[in-house]
Amino acid sequence: MKSILLATATLIAATGGAFAADVVTQEPMASTYNWTGLYVGAQAGYEWARTSYSFNGPVPSGTFTPSGFVGGLYVGYNHQFDSPLVIGVEGDIEYANVKDSFNNPFGGLSAGSAELRWQGSARVRVGYAVDRFLPYVTGGVAFGDFRFEGGPDPATLQAWTKTKTGWTIGAGLEYAFADKWSARVEYRYTDFGTANGNLAPLFPGVIETMKVRDHAVRVGVSYKF
DSSP: HHHHHHHHHHHHHHHHHHHHHHHHOOOOOOOOOOOOEEEEEEEEEEEEEEEEEEEESSSSSSEOOOOOEEEEEEEEEEEEOSSSSEEEEEEEEEEEEEEEEEOTTTTSSSSEEEEEEEEEEEEEEEEBBBTTEEEEEEEEEEEEEEEEEEEEGGGOOHHHHHEEEEEEEEEEEEOOSSSSSSEEEEEEEEEEEEEEOOOOOOOOOEEEEEEEEEEEEEEEEEEEE
């Protein structure tokens, strides 16, 4: 009987030790993702702009809201420190189809339109990495190419173009769904400032002023080298 008990105890001890060792060796390691590297991507989204118009004469002023599709490419570089802090630089260039028109016949005559045809930016990004998630803020310089129109009525509009430089700021969330691939969603506000155009030759001396402030929501997918 003593021999049986001794053998049983020995077997339990050996099995328990092996099980404990297996638990130690099989304990999963914490997953970590490093955001450092060069990346390129494509993005698309929807943009809407609050645009104010006025003229240098006794005609009505007001606001209207051009809106539409934007999409293009971006390239950037991130550096992750020995911490969750990620700092990078990024540039993008986009085709834009953001436009609308106005017609105000009350208190005088004024009509016109605004169209954003392409835009781009150069920005800094600052993020806080939570493994494969990267919430971030971004800001920098923006530039856009516009076509404006103005006149007393829609039948006699005079067109003028302007490339404007402004500033942009926003925030986003990026997720690395594979070692080389990530996806993101981003909101950005852009202030392109004020543009002035002469409505010659039909209306010489008449100056149309446009103030453009816009909002955009984009989604993007990028590849990290």
